[in-house]
Each structure stands twice: as structure tokens, then as C-alpha cells.
Amino acid sequence: MNRIKCIVSYDGSKFHGFQVQNQFRTVQGEIQKAIKNICKDESIVIHASGRTDAKVHGRRQVFHFDTLREMPEKQWKRAINHFLPNDIYIIDSFLVDENFHSRYSATKKEYHYMLSMNDYSPFETNYIYQYGKELDIEAMRNAAKIFIGEHDFASFCAVDQYGNTIRTLYQIEIENNQGIVTFKLVGNGFRRYMVRHLVGGLIQVGAHRITKEFLEELIESKGQKKCLFKAKPQGLYLHEVFYK
Structure with missing residues (x-):
């Protein structure tokens, strides 16, 4: 075989x-x-x-x-x-080797999420979230720091009775290139909808609708409070899977 x-x-x-x-x-x-x-x-x-x-x-x-x-x-x-x-x-x-497994041998995953603050583009709509408004990039970068490290992300993902929601995020970078914002997240694993909820929360901070402290409360609640902000799927990319 x-x-x-x-x-x-x-x-x-x-x-x-x-x-x-x-x-x-x-x-x-x-x-x-x-x-x-x-x-x-x-x-x-x-x-x-x-x-x-x-x-x-x-x-x-x-x-x-x-x-x-x-x-x-x-x-x-x-x-x-x-x-x-x-x-x-x-x-x-x-x-x-027969011991290799695509899922269980993976050590890290990197996701990218792309968002446009520019005018709507019908050519980009399937690939870049057409947000169309200015965001406070520095506020989002500052808020993103609270996600780094090992946390229970139950407030930021879909939860089932069998799922462990503790994950470690190693890196979150937010880049702005002429109005195209790229969120880069690297972690040891991500639960369903987790990236979209994390990005959704950061977008709300960037729009000055919520604060960094509100996101901290969500993390500390360990699922008792849920993040209701979920970024659209079109801007999300599984960028890389890492192995030993």
C-alpha cells in the first residue's frame, strides 16, 4: 500500500x-x-x-x-x-511514510483573511470581503495582541460536545496595502468559524463599534458569552499547513 x-x-x-x-x-x-x-x-x-x-x-x-x-x-x-x-x-x-497523516501530523496552520476598504469591486467580491469603509488599523493590531498565546476560544467558534476549544495562536499580523487589509493568523489549530469570528471581532474594533476590553471579556467568559461578529467566508484562505 x-x-x-x-x-x-x-x-x-x-x-x-x-x-x-x-x-x-x-x-x-x-x-x-x-x-x-x-x-x-x-x-x-x-x-x-x-x-x-x-x-x-x-x-x-x-x-x-x-x-x-x-x-x-x-x-x-x-x-x-x-x-x-x-x-x-x-x-x-x-x-x-505510512505514519504521515495530513491532519494529525500537522503542527501549525496559517490562514489569511482579505478585506477591502476601497470602493466595491465586482471582480474581487468572491475573493476579498468588500467592506468599503475605513478601519482603524492600529486599533485592530493592538486588540489582536490579546489573542496571542493559549486560550479557550469557545466564545469564538462553533462548539460541540466533543470539541476541545483550547488553541494556541502564535501570530496575528494585520497589513494594509492601498486599502486591501490582510489578516494573517498562525496557530496550532483552529475550530470551525474561529478565524472568521476572530477577524469579525477585530473588524468591529477597527470600526470603533466595540473595544479591545470587550473582546477580552469574551475570551475570559470561555464560551459563556459568544462573539456575534462573523466575517464573510469569501475573504478567507487556508494559506499553509506546517509539518515537522
Whole structure:
């Protein structure tokens, strides 16, 4: 049995998220259909580093799968891409050890969120959140510092009875390039909607609707109070997944 690791990029605009769902177009579904054309006699299931929601993009998502098919590792990239639609692209492929796991072997993830303070652009609307108003960048940078380190982020993510909401954020950078604001978040993991809630809260600080102290109260409540501000999915990118 061979374990193949792939790095994939995708435009999430026309997908109902990454994970397979009946009757909906998903990234996982399209990739598995493509691999099925290569491994015709096998039932292939891919395992990704994590799920992305509808409209969310992947720059360097990682997945792996097991197959009996023998092929040079770099040829998998070419073979899978041949059967993929033009909004998904395999960047690279590797033959890896059976102990590698796309999700459980990951040590860090980096997400980017892009927002425009400029006039509305119909060409950017699927890729950059069209906010269209000025934000206080320094206020957001100052507020972002409270998220750094290990915290219980239950107030900033979807919670289920099995989920551990304690995560460590190593870095949050906020850059402004001619009105295009990029939030860069690096952490050891992110729960569902967590990035969008963190960014949503920072946007409210930048708009002077809430204070840094209000966000601190949310963190300290450990889920007793919920962040009601969730940034739109269109500006979110899974930028990189890190391994040892």
C-alpha cells in the first residue's frame, strides 16, 4: 500500500465546502472522482488537514490517500490534474511514510483573511470581503495582541460536545496595502468559524463599534458569552499547513 500526500489549491467560490456532501459540489468530491479515474478498482477516500466551509479558498491545503497503484510520486500531480476541474489544482505530490497523516501530523496552520476598504469591486467580491469603509488599523493590531498565546476560544467558534476549544495562536499580523487589509493568523489549530469570528471581532474594533476590553471579556467568559461578529467566508484562505 502506498500513501500519497498532495498539496492542492482551489477557488472555493463554487463549492459547498471541502468535505463530501450528498447532492452538493465539494472539493473532496471532485478530487476523489479524479483519483477514481486513475485507481479504477479501488475505493479511494482522501484525508485533508482540515475542512474549509463554502466559499472559503485553499492556497496550500494538504490531503493524503492510500492506494495500491504504483506510480512515480511526481506523476500523481499530473495524473490527478488531468481529471480535475479548472478551479482545483494539485501543486505537488509526494510518496510519504505510512505514519504521515495530513491532519494529525500537522503542527501549525496559517490562514489569511482579505478585506477591502476601497470602493466595491465586482471582480474581487468572491475573493476579498468588500467592506468599503475605513478601519482603524492600529486599533485592530493592538486588540489582536490579546489573542496571542493559549486560550479557550469557545466564545469564538462553533462548539460541540466533543470539541476541545483550547488553541494556541502564535501570530496575528494585520497589513494594509492601498486599502486591501490582510489578516494573517498562525496557530496550532483552529475550530470551525474561529478565524472568521476572530477577524469579525477585530473588524468591529477597527470600526470603533466595540473595544479591545470587550473582546477580552469574551475570551475570559470561555464560551459563556459568544462573539456575534462573523466575517464573510469569501475573504478567507487556508494559506499553509506546517509539518515537522
